Amino acid sequence: MSLKRLLLPAAIAAAVMSPFTPVAISQASAAATTVEASAASVSQHYADIAEAVFADSLIAAKQLQQAINTLLDTPTDANLAAARDAWIAARVPYQQSEVYRFGNAIVDDWEGKVNAWPLDEGLIDYVDGDFYGSESDINAWYSANIIANPVLNIGGKQVDAGTIDKTLLAETLHEIDGVEANVATGYHAIEFLLWGQDLNGTNPGAGNRPASDFDTDNCSNGNCDRRRDYLKAATELLIDDLTEMANNWKQGGAARQQLAAKGELGALATITTGMGSLAYGELAGERTKLGLMLHDPEEEHDCFSDNTHWSHFHDALGIRNAYLGEYSRIDGSQLKGPSLSALTQAANPALDQKMRDHLNATQAAAQAMVDAAAEGQTFDVLIAAGNTEGNARVQAFVDALTAQTQVLEEVMATLGIADVQLEGSDSLDNPAAVLGG
Amino acid sequence: MKPAFWPVLLLALCSHQVAAAVAADAAFSAAERKAFMQPAADLPFEQRMTFVLGRAIFEKIWVSSPSSTTASDGLGPLYNARSCLQCHINNGRGLPPDEQGSANRNGILIQLGIPGNGHTGRQGVTPDPVYGRQLQTFAVTGLPAEARLKLTYSYESVPLNGGETVELRKPVYQPDNPGYGDFHPQLQLSPRLAPAMIGLGLLELIPEADILAREDPDDLNADGISGRANRVYHPDFKELQLGRFGWKAGQADLRLQNTSALNTDIGIGNPDYPAAGGDCTAAQPACLNAPHGNTPAQGNLEASAEMMAVLLFYTQHLEVPPRRNTDHPDVQAGEQLFHEIGCSQCHTPVHTTGHAADRPALSNRTIKPYTDLLLHDMGEGLADHRPEFAASGREWRTPPLWGLGHHIAVSGERALLHDGRARTLNEAILWHGGEAETARERFRQLTPQQRKYLISFLESL
Numbered sequence: 001m002s003l004k005r006l007l008l009p010a011a012i013a014a015a016v017m018s019p020f021t022p023v024a025i026s027q028a029s030a031a032a033t034t035v036e037a038s039a040a041s042v043s044q045h046y047a048d049i050a051e052a053v054f055a056d057s058l059i060a061a062k063q064l065q066q067a068i069n070t071l072l073d074t075p076t077d078a079n080l081a082a083a084r085d086a087w088i089a090a091r092v093p094y095q096q097s098e099v100y101r102f103g104n105a106i107v108d109d110w111e112g113k114v115n116a117w118p119l120d121e122g123l124i125d126y127v128d129g130d131f132y133g134s135e136s137d138i139n140a141w142y143s144a145n146i147i148a149n150p151v152l153n154i155g156g157k158q159v160d161a162g163t164i165d166k167t168l169l170a171e172t173l174h175e176i177d178g179v180e181a182n183v184a185t186g187y188h189a190i191e192f193l194l195w196g197q198d199l200n201g202t203n204p205g206a207g208n209r210p211a212s213d214f215d216t217d218n219c220s221n222g223n224c225d226r227r228r229d230y231l232k233a234a235t236e237l238l239i240d241d242l243t244e245m246a247n248n249w250k251q252g253g254a255a256r257q258q259l260a261a262k263g264e265l266g267a268l269a270t271i272t273t274g275m276g277s278l279a280y281g282e283l284a285g286e287r288t289k290l291g292l293m294l295h296d297p298e299e300e301h302d303c304f305s306d307n308t309h310w311s312h313f314h315d316a317l318g319i320r321n322a323y324l325g326e327y328s329r330i331d332g333s334q335l336k337g338p339s340l341s342a343l344t345q346a347a348n349p350a351l352d353q354k355m356r357d358h359l360n361a362t363q364a365a366a367q368a369m370v371d372a373a374a375e376g377q378t379f380d381v382l383i384a385a386g387n388t389e390g391n392a393r394v395q396a397f398v399d400a401l402t403a404q405t406q407v408l409e410e411v412m413a414t415l416g417i418a419d420v421q422l423e424g425s426d427s428l429d430n431p432a433a434v435l436g437g
Numbered sequence: 438m439k440p441a442f443w444p445v446l447l448l449a450l451c452s453h454q455v456a457a458a459v460a461a462d463a464a465f466s467a468a469e470r471k472a473f474m475q476p477a478a479d480l481p482f483e484q485r486m487t488f489v490l491g492r493a494i495f496e497k498i499w500v501s502s503p504s505s506t507t508a509s510d511g512l513g514p515l516y517n518a519r520s521c522l523q524c525h526i527n528n529g530r531g532l533p534p535d536e537q538g539s540a541n542r543n544g545i546l547i548q549l550g551i552p553g554n555g556h557t558g559r560q561g562v563t564p565d566p567v568y569g570r571q572l573q574t575f576a577v578t579g580l581p582a583e584a585r586l587k588l589t590y591s592y593e594s595v596p597l598n599g600g601e602t603v604e605l606r607k608p609v610y611q612p613d614n615p616g617y618g619d620f621h622p623q624l625q626l627s628p629r630l631a632p633a634m635i636g637l638g639l640l641e642l643i644p645e646a647d648i649l650a651r652e653d654p655d656d657l658n659a660d661g662i663s664g665r666a667n668r669v670y671h672p673d674f675k676e677l678q679l680g681r682f683g684w685k686a687g688q689a690d691l692r693l694q695n696t697s698a699l700n701t702d703i704g705i706g707n708p709d710y711p712a713a714g715g716d717c718t719a720a721q722p723a724c725l726n727a728p729h730g731n732t733p734a735q736g737n738l739e740a741s742a743e744m745m746a747v748l749l750f751y752t753q754h755l756e757v758p759p760r761r762n763t764d765h766p767d768v769q770a771g772e773q774l775f776h777e778i779g780c781s782q783c784h785t786p787v788h789t790t791g792h793a794a795d796r797p798a799l800s801n802r803t804i805k806p807y808t809d810l811l812l813h814d815m816g817e818g819l820a821d822h823r824p825e826f827a828a829s830g831r832e833w834r835t836p837p838l839w840g841l842g843h844h845i846a847v848s849g850e851r852a853l854l855h856d857g858r859a860r861t862l863n864e865a866i867l868w869h870g871g872e873a874e875t876a877r878e879r880f881r882q883l884t885p886q887q888r889k890y891l892i893s894f895l896e897s898l
Binding site: 116117118119120121122123127144145152153154155156157183197207280281284285286289290291293294295296303304385402 | 486489490492493494498500501502503504505506507508509510515573574575576578579580581582583616728732734735741743744747
């Protein structure tokens with residue numbers, strides 16, 4: 001009996017009658033471990049990994065906050081470097097959580113607060129006037145930012161920014177022109193404050209803010225007190241937001257309830273459609289191919305820190321995690337449990353192997369970008385016009401993600417979930433329409 | 438209410454008549470909300486990435502210059518929105534502002550003009566010497582916005598056959614708090630609602646001859662309906678071309694419609710409209726001198742030709758949802774009435790697209806947009822008194838009706854006509870005047886049952 005035949009009627013019945021109807025499939029394979037997988041257990045384990053990955057994101061963000069507090073206590077170059085390292089470390093679990101954004105409305109609706117991109121950096125702090133030419137009469141523009149001005153016109157309206165705190169960043173600024181994504185908070189606001197502008201274009205080098213920007217006794221670039229307030233408030237906000245999401249994925253949390261409400265088929269479709277939407281439209285398309293096409297660091301996701309290669313690597317890894325039911329926590333411990341892979345293998349071992357091969361090929365292509373970065377060819381350098389070899393390396397990542405997504409579509413068809421209509425997330429691509437040909 | 442940051446709204450006292458906000462998330466499925474976001478049905482796989490990249494541009498949130506994200510900066514300095522999607526809700530129609538200043542209701546912008554001959558020239562309008570061709574209600578950090586918008590409504594009731602009455606509301610927009618000095622004493626205001634994005638590439642491929650064949654500028658057939666094509670300046674040909682897009686058909690093709698909106702509404706310079714300052718005028722030097730987002734990688738513009746090409750592809754390839762309930766007898770009776778009372782004289786049901794080698798998914802398709810793409814005098818009630826190329830202040834292009842049944846799911850509520858004044862299909866029909874007056878009167882005289890059929894038909898689109 002094929003999995004599709006087994007899964008479909010049972011799961012539809014489950015969706016109508018009870019979310020707990022088991023659809024047990026025993027993985028009888030050559031693999032070393034045998035994992036009992038059912039639609040219910042796969043979805044349960046998917047939520048367990050979410051709990052771990054958001055808990056890790058929160059832990060890493062708290063470590064970042066500690067490093068930032070140390071920097072603010074003693075603004076030395078060493079402490080700034082340590083804070084930057086902590087930021088990069090904090091991105092490791094967070095990027096692996098992104099696969100949950102697509103498919104889970106509760107994550108998608110929240111994401112704009114923590115990971116909004118692009119950042120309106122000129123709204124936050126000073127930017128380099130020489131970057132765009134040096135006409136002296138426009139110098140005033142480069143100080144029209146919140147850190148430099150207790151009162152200023154934002155979005156054409158006068159705003160009291162006398163106190164820089166969470167309320168100002170999360171509420172006042174957020175509501176100015178009705179944009180859903182907040183362009184002044186989240187990881188990238190903190191990144192900008194730690195690194196400063198990356199003025200190197202598609203040449204090597206990241207942003208290079210001095211530690212003295214946070215030193216009230218020896219203040220560089222002015223308004224160090226307000227810059228400290230901004231960094232502190234943005235970090236506190238990030239902790240608040242991550243705490244909320246970590247709680248959502250705990251047992252009985254709102255995110256788990258949302259997932260359960262979709263029924264077994266809906267939950268499986270949430271996983272696969274999330275994987276496909278992130279892999280194809282978002283990661284291959286918006287974040288990689290677009291930057292490559294424009295030969296511009298535009299969609300370089302972690303642009304101030306030049307960390308885009310790792311950001312992409314961990315996005316892709318999150319997709320792989322979702323298929324394999326695996327996650328390596330930041331303390332080194334491993335989560336492994338019922339997976340889509342097991343369900344697929346039970347139905348069509350060759351297809352499961354093919355999917356694994358493609359996921360591994362994608363990681364290899366991502367690793368090639370990481371290796372290039374280690375040699376000074378960061379993502380912004382790779383996508384530069386004329387860097388034929390670098391362009392090809394980035395294109396290989398796009399191609400791997402595209403091919404992977406087409407195989408994922410086969411997996412969805414095999415599992416009987418290709419036509420499941422998903423509720424709740426507006427970031428989802430219609431799988432039939434966008435995932436494959 | 439967020440009084441400090443949102444256009445001040447002075448609504449008429451009868452606030453109960455303001456349509457209750459529809460809780461879209463609860464009422465409609467994701468598929469229904471995203472009905473206007475799907476790619477053309479036969480889009481070849483190798484063109485899907487172009488679609489995805491174009492979507493990224495359509496949804497991109499622009500930031501002010503200078504920024505490290507050089508291909509995403511250049512916002513404003515004066516602007517109406519930070520992204521295309523911000524006005525075109527889920528790719529559907531925008532919504533006019535409400536009393537609460539809700540953030541998702543940024544769907545109206547005000548085009549400006551003053552008396553003069555500018556509409557006969559390349560610009561198509563006579564812009565205000567200070568405020569330009571459009572009123573931008575936002576500005577980048579450090580600059581004042583051009584104005585806030587005051588919106589008031591006046592109400593009237595229209596009786597229908599059978600005893601029912603329908604309340605119509607007429608919006609009056611008034612710019613307040615001018616940021617750059619007094620407005621011109623004879624300033625013309627033309628409020629424009631962001632239209633739905635579906636099927637635009639199909640409309641673009643309707644053969645010009647088929648559109649012109651329906652023209653009857655002197656009403657030679659004496660049916661009371663003239664129908665004129667707008668003729669608008671096209672920079673590629675350096676001469677006038679058939680106008681197809683915009684509420685008065687003021688743009689010849691979708692590329693120019695996109696690039697002019699990007700420039701005027703968001704303030705992004707591009708190959709067609711290279712001004713980095715968007716709609717800044719010479720009388721707004723601080724705006725003109727503000728940092729711009731031009732970069733060599735973008736062809737020394739804020740948005741490159743490549744970026745515009747994928748945006749164009751995306752906006753061409755948004756599928757029109759299939760009709761629903763077509764075999765329902767009410768719907769079929771309504772379709773019959775649609776023809777009988779004269780709606781289809783301008784809302785031409787069927788067209789056939791031509792061929793474009795680079796757009797196989799759009800070529801040679803029989804489509805049902807319900808428009809003739811021609812200008813019609815719609816009467817004093819709808820007039821904006823601001824001419825645009827050949828279109829007079831009373832003329833509007835027949836808007837397509839496809840997708841009409843999806844607006845509440847997609848946008849959250851129904852806001853029809855060029856300025857979103859009509860809250861229901863009934864209201865929209867009753868605003869028809871001028872050349873459409875006869876058809877409107879026939880509608881008013883229908884029995885309640887017949888009107889129900891007609892509405893069922895429109896809901897099926």
